Amino acid sequence: MHTDRRATAIAGTLVIVGMVAGVLSVVPVLEGPRYLALISTRESQVVLGAVAQSIMIPVYVGFALYLYPALRAESEALSLGFLGFRLIAAAFHFIGVIILPLFLVLGDGFTRAGASGASHLEVLGELLRTARDLVNHVALIISLGIGDLLLFRILWRSRSVPRWLSGWGFLGIGAAISASFLVLLGVTDVVTPLYLAMNAPLALQTLVLAVWLIARGFAANTSVTSHRHG
Numbered sequence: 001m002h003t004d005r006r007a008t009a010i011a012g013t014l015v016i017v018g019m020v021a022g023v024l025s026v027v028p029v030l031e032g033p034r035y036l037a038l039i040s041t042r043e044s045q046v047v048l049g050a051v052a053q054s055i056m057i058p059v060y061v062g063f064a065l066y067l068y069p070a071l072r073a074e075s076e077a078l079s080l081g082f083l084g085f086r087l088i089a090a091a092f093h094f095i096g097v098i099i100l101p102l103f104l105v106l107g108d109g110f111t112r113a114g115a116s117g118a119s120h121l122e123v124l125g126e127l128l129r130t131a132r133d134l135v136n137h138v139a140l141i142i143s144l145g146i147g148d149l150l151l152f153r154i155l156w157r158s159r160s161v162p163r164w165l166s167g168w169g170f171l172g173i174g175a176a177i178s179a180s181f182l183v184l185l186g187v188t189d190v191v192t193p194l195y196l197a198m199n200a201p202l203a204l205q206t207l208v209l210a211v212w213l214i215a216r217g218f219a220a221n222t223s224v225t226s227h228r229h230g
Contacts (some may be wrong), residue, residue, distance in 0.1 A: 004069075004070075005217045007066045007067070007069070007070070008066070008067070008070075008213045008214075008217035008218055009213065009214050009217065010062075010066050011062075011063050011066040011067050011213050012209070012210040012211065012212070012213030012214035012215075013210070013214060014059045014062050014063045014066070015063060015206060015207075015209065015210035015213070016207070016210050017055070017059050018055075018056050018059040018060060018063070019203070019206065019207065019210075021052040021053070021055040021056045021059065022052070022056060023052075024048060024049070024051075024052035025049045025052035025053040025056065025096075026049065027042075027045050027046055027048075027049040027100070027103075028042075028045060029042040029045050029046075030103065030129060030132075031191050035103075035107075035125070035129075036103075036106060036107050036110040036118075036121060036122060036125050037107075037110060037111070038107075039103055039104060039106075039107035040104070040107045040108055040111055043104060046100050046101070046103060046104055049100055050097050050100040050101065053093055053096050053097050053100070054093075054097050056093050057090045057093045057094060057097075060086055060089055060090055060093065060144070061086055061087060061090050063086070064082060064083045064086040064147075065083070067151075068082075068083055070160075070218060071151070071154050074154050074157065074158045074160075075153075075154050075157075078150045078151075078153055078154050079150075079154065081147065081150045082147045082148070082150040082151045082154075083147075084147070085143050085144065085146050085147025085148075085150070086144075086147050088143045088147075089140055089143045089144045089147065092135050092136070092139050092140040092143060093140065095135050096132060096135050096136050096140070099128060099131060099132045099135065100132075102128055103125070103128065103129075106121055106124060106125050106128065109121055110122075110125075133183065133189075133190050134183075134184070136190075137180055137183050137190045137195075138180045138181075138183055138184045141176055141177065141179075141180045142177055142180055145173045145176055145177045145180075148169065148173055149170065149173055151169075152166045152169040152170055152173070155169075156170075158218075159219060160218035160219050161209070161212055161213075161218065161219070165205070165208065165209060165212065168201070168205045168208075169202070169205050169209070171201060172201040172202030172203075172204075172205045172206075173202060175198045175199070175201055175202065176198065176199050176201075176202045178198060179194075179195050179198035179199055182194070182195070182198075183195065
C-alpha cells in the first residue's frame with residue numbers, strides 16, 4: 001500500500017488525541033445516584049465533557065479522511081464504507097454533545113422544584129441518562145466497530161500493518177460490540193468491571209495501532225494487486 005507517511009503520522013496522532021478526548025468526555029457526576037442534585041455544582045465537568053466530545057467529531061472523521069486515499073487504492077467499496085460509518089459515528093457524537101447541556105437544565109430545575117416536581121424531573125433525568133448511554137455506548141460503538149471491521153479487512157488483506165495487529169483489531173471490535181449489546185439488553189451498565197474489561201483489548205490495540213502509524217506508517221506492498229477492485 002502506497003501512502004504519504006505524513007498522512008499516516010497525522011492519522012496516528014489523531015487516534016491518540018481522540019483517546020485523550022474520550023477520557024475527558026466522561027462526566028463523573030452523571031454516574032452517581034444524586035446527579036441531579038449535584039450537577040449544578042459540577043457544571044465544569046459537564047462543560048469539559050461536552051468540549052471533549054466535540055473534539056472527537058473532527059478527530060474521528062479526520063482519521064478516516066487521512067487514510068482514505070491509501071485505503072481506496074486497495075478497495076474503493078470497503079474504504080467508502082469505512083468513511084461512511086465514521087461519518088455516522090460523528091453524528092452520534094454530535095447527539096451526545098447536545099444531550100449534555102440538557103442535564104444542566106434539569107439540574108437547575110431540580111434545585112428549584114418542590115418534592116412533587118423533583119420526582120417528575122428525576123424520571124426525565126433517568127430517561128436522558130439512558131438515552132446518553134445508548135447513544136455513546138451502543139449506537140456509537142457499533143457504528144465505529146462496523147466501520148473499523150472494514151478498515152481492518154483492508155489492512156489484513158494488504159498486509160499494510162502486521163496481521164497480528166489487524167487480527168487483534170477484529171477480536172477487540174467483537175468484544176466491544178458484544179459489550180454494547182449487553183448494555184442494550186440491560187445485562188450490564190457502562191461503568192462496570194465487565195464492560196470496561198470487554199472494551200480494554202480494543203483500547204489497547206487502538207493505542208498500539210496509533211503508535212505504529214506514527215512510527216512506521218503503512219508497509220509498501222504489491223502482493224494484493226489482484227484484489228484492488230474489491
